[in-house]
Amino acid sequence: MFKASMGFFFKGVNLLLFFHFLAATPICSKAIATTKYLDFAKDPRVFDWMVGIRRKIHENPELGYEEFETSQLIRVELDKLGISYKYPVAVTGVIGFIGTGHPPFVALRADMDALPIQEMVEWDHKSKVAGKMHACGHDAHVAMLLGAAKILKEHESEIQGTVVLVFQPAEEGGGGAKKILDAGVLENISAIFGLHVAPNLAIGEVASRSGPIFAGSGFFEATINGRGGHAAIPQHSIDPILAASNVIVSLQHIVSREVDPLDSQVVTVAKFQGGGAFNVIPDSVTIGGTFRAFSKESFMQLRQRIEEVITGQAAVQRCNATVNFLDEEKPFFPPTVNNGDLHEYFKSVAGSLLGVNKVKDMQPLMGSEDFAFYQEVFPGYIFLLGMENASSERLESPHSPYFRINEDALPYGAALHTSLATRYLVKLNQDVPVVEGDHHDEL
Numbered sequence: 001m002f003k004a005s006m007g008f009f010f011k012g013v014n015l016l017l018f019f020h021f022l023a024a025t026p027i028c029s030k031a032i033a034t035t036k037y038l039d040f041a042k043d044p045r046v047f048d049w050m051v052g053i054r055r056k057i058h059e060n061p062e063l064g065y066e067e068f069e070t071s072q073l074i075r076v077e078l079d080k081l082g083i084s085y086k087y088p089v090a091v092t093g094v095i096g097f098i099g100t101g102h103p104p105f106v107a108l109r110a111d112m113d114a115l116p117i118q119e120m121v122e123w124d125h126k127s128k129v130a131g132k133m134h135a136c137g138h139d140a141h142v143a144m145l146l147g148a149a150k151i152l153k154e155h156e157s158e159i160q161g162t163v164v165l166v167f168q169p170a171e172e173g174g175g176g177a178k179k180i181l182d183a184g185v186l187e188n189i190s191a192i193f194g195l196h197v198a199p200n201l202a203i204g205e206v207a208s209r210s211g212p213i214f215a216g217s218g219f220f221e222a223t224i225n226g227r228g229g230h231a232a233i234p235q236h237s238i239d240p241i242l243a244a245s246n247v248i249v250s251l252q253h254i255v256s257r258e259v260d261p262l263d264s265q266v267v268t269v270a271k272f273q274g275g276g277a278f279n280v281i282p283d284s285v286t287i288g289g290t291f292r293a294f295s296k297e298s299f300m301q302l303r304q305r306i307e308e309v310i311t312g313q314a315a316v317q318r319c320n321a322t323v324n325f326l327d328e329e330k331p332f333f334p335p336t337v338n339n340g341d342l343h344e345y346f347k348s349v350a351g352s353l354l355g356v357n358k359v360k361d362m363q364p365l366m367g368s369e370d371f372a373f374y375q376e377v378f379p380g381y382i383f384l385l386g387m388e389n390a391s392s393e394r395l396e397s398p399h400s401p402y403f404r405i406n407e408d409a410l411p412y413g414a415a416l417h418t419s420l421a422t423r424y425l426v427k428l429n430q431d432v433p434v435v436e437g438d439h440h441d442e443l
């Protein structure tokens with residue numbers, strides 16, 4: 001997640017709307033007091049255990065679809081907790097089940113993968129694998145979901161349905177969420193919740209929004225073929241360097257001239273490879289980059305225009321171009337779109353757990369999240385979890401080699417996961433009366 005920068009802005013919570021919602025949809029009186037979960041998660045017995053798990057995973061980061069030891073660690077802890085699970089799902093994924101084993105089903109998701117980054121933070125639990133690092137906080141995400149699993153298991157008799165724990169591989173560009181869905185293990189899910197740690201949001205605070213929250217993201221690579229030759233005799237060559245340069249300039253005109261300025265989109269060329277000598281015009285140049293948009297329609301239009309502009313502009317310079325959207329290696333992520341009803345529900349639950357003024361509205365980010373794949377299949381909601389402690393050193397953005405986790409945030413994530421799942425099951429049971437003996441649609 002967060003392939004783009006983490007800069008974002010908050011606007012005040014609409015208190016009127018919030019209180020209106022509380023009045024309109026009261027949570028069942030049988031609902032478990034959510035603050036109980038936060039106290040439980042802060043208890044050293046749970047907190048120290050989560051910190052230990054997070055540090056262990058941090059020391060041994062694994063890239064997408066290679067999370068074998070991380071996955072094993074998760075299964076060992078689930079075994080100890082007496083929680084059943086399915087494995088392997090999507091190579092390294094683990095799907096756990098807590099509760100009655102019957103509908104309704106609510107899912108909680110944590111991603112497990114690390115990044116190909118050399119950690120630059122000097123501390124006792126620094127990555128022991130050269131060139132790999134948990135620089136996006138997925139180690140903390142796993143620890144928080146295991147924390148929720150522990151809390152849920154100890155309150156299993158109060159769960160009015162089944163909580164499905166989704167430990168997924170390969171969020172960082174590998175589309176692990178898509179593979180989990182393709183495995184067919186998530187059926188009859190009423191809602192899915194996910195979170196992401198945020199370094200520039202205060203600890204004890206959360207932020208999210210209704211509707212598009214993260215952009216859809218795709219990648220492209222193009223080879224522009226000319227004819228190489230002597231740099232001093234250009235008339236005998238077809239220069240792909242000049243063609244590629246014009247292609248790049250023309251690509252910048254798509255967003256600036258063809259797109260509605262109020263519909264945020266990005267086209268960035270981040271890769272340019274061609275030539276190796278001062279006096280040789282190369283045969284070909286390869287360029288590559290990413291594009292982002294907040295609706296599937298805008299995204300597909302962008303994709304089409306990128307291809308047309310590259311091939312058309314290359315032809316102007318007598319070159320041939322081929323464009324590859326890397327559908328296999330880097331499948332495109334759809335825009336992450338939070339369900340509106342779940343947004344109101346989230347504000348109610350997080351507000352009662354953290355305090356209404358700790359639940360912030362945020363602007364959308366151009367970064368992307370493969371959580372979007374779940375949201376295409378069933379209602380889903382993702383939010384940012386604050387880690388910033390004003391009195392300590394500033395935390396770096398995700399994907400920085402200096403990225404650090406404030407472990408004090410772990411209990412908040414675990415308690416929010418737990419509250420969101422259990423109270424949603426209560427809500428579902430209120431909304432749709434359970435038919436006696438109707439257990440045919442087990443997961």
Ligand SMILES: [Zn+2]
Pocket residue numbers: 001002003135136172398399
């Ligand atoms: Zn990331």
Ligand SMILES: [Zn+2]
Pocket residue numbers: 001002136137138171196398
């Ligand atoms: Zn991430």
